[in-house]
Each structure stands twice: as C-alpha cells, then as structure tokens.
Amino acid sequence: MWLLFCNLLFANEPEGNDVGAAIVVEASRDIEVYVAPIEVIISTDIENIEAEIDSNTAFAYSSMYSHNAQVSTGRGSYEPIELNHDKIKVYNEDTIVYAWEDCNYKLKPLKCSIENSHYYLETTVHVDDNELIIRAMLFDQDAQVVAIGTSRNGKIIKWIKQQEIQQQQTIYSQQMNQSTQRNCGTSSCTPAQASVPNSPMSTVTTNKPKEELPLKWVIPHRLLDKNIQQAMLLMWCSTKLDLY
16 A cells, blocks of 8 residues: 555656756737727707618628628738638627626627727617718727728719790791692693692701799618728728737
C-alpha cells in the first residue's frame, strides 16, 4: 500500500528540465455584433407618409450580408472576413441574452456592447416633409464608428400643365366654273357649266391656353423594405475591421 501511494504521488512529478515551464493557451475571440432595433424619428405633421417597418429588419439583413465585411491582414491590406476567420455572430435583443446575460441590452445597448467587447449596429430612420433617410452605423468596442450605410427616399413633385384649346380653320378661295360637254346633238354640243371649289388657300390655327395654374401632383416618400436592405448592404460592404 505504501509503495502504491508513493507511485501515485510522484507519477506526475515534472522532470528537472520542465520545472517552471509555462503552458501557452491560445484563446480565440469571436467577432460578435449586436444589432439594435430600428428607430424611426418623424419630424413632420404629414399623415400620408408611410414609415412603418419591422424593427428586426436590420438584424435580418445584417445576418445575410455580414460576410461582405473585410478584416485587416496586419500587412496594410484587407481580406474577406471568412477567409481566415469564423463567421461573424450577429445578435438582436432576443438572442443576445443567450450569449451575454450580464447586461441589459434593451436599456443601454451601446454601453453593454463596449463592456462585452463586441460591435454595435445602430439603424435610424429620419422622416421629414421632403424625404426620409435611413442610416446604419457600426461602432467598434471603443464606441468609434467604423462603417456607415445610407439610403434615401424623397418626395416626388410633378406639375401637369392644363390642357389648352387648339382650333384650326381652313380658308378656301371663290368657286370657279368648269366646262363639261353635255347634250351633244348630230352637229353641235351645248357645254354645261359646273361649279368646282378651288384648293384651300390657307389654314389658320388658333391656340387658346387655359388661364388656370398647372396641376400639382405630389407622390409622398415612404419607407420600403428595400431601403433598409440597401443601407445594410452598403454598410457591410464598406466595413473594414482591424483585429490586430
């Protein structure tokens, strides 16, 4: 029994050359992005402007287009993110709790993203009387903007000119007589007279424009799903991450 105890005690004792050796552990950090719900800011009293959108649309398109981001190679150039790195992990306010449950992302999403060292994507829609602007901004772990994507939809105004009245009048010359042979006998014929109008001498065109002002046709701007899609695609295609 004592022999067995001694063998177990000194079985894993390091040799003299291994004393003080350090164990190197390579830690890999995932690239994570938290996508906040879309915020719509309306600065107009016009009621017929459509500005309704699913708040998770930015999250959906970010999951689709995040592979377009590029990462620094450390040699002054950039390469596709998935060439030598894992796929970017994209979260929204419903899925982030499964990865990070130590912070309230619904209350202070940017603060939580900084504390947990991942990226933060903010999307806002500004609506005024003339246009709406969709702006997507990607922040890094230091709250610095690293990429922006913008899309616009403006109001269209067309002026329709009132229809004018156009009249044409043709003036003919006086009629002229033309002889025709009719009632011919054995020795002579009595010519008959026929009236044939001459060709028109001139045509007069009269334009009478309407006095009313042109009609104003307004096509209001509206928020479409493709506007969010365009902003997300532009933002991710312009994203360059420095991980070194």
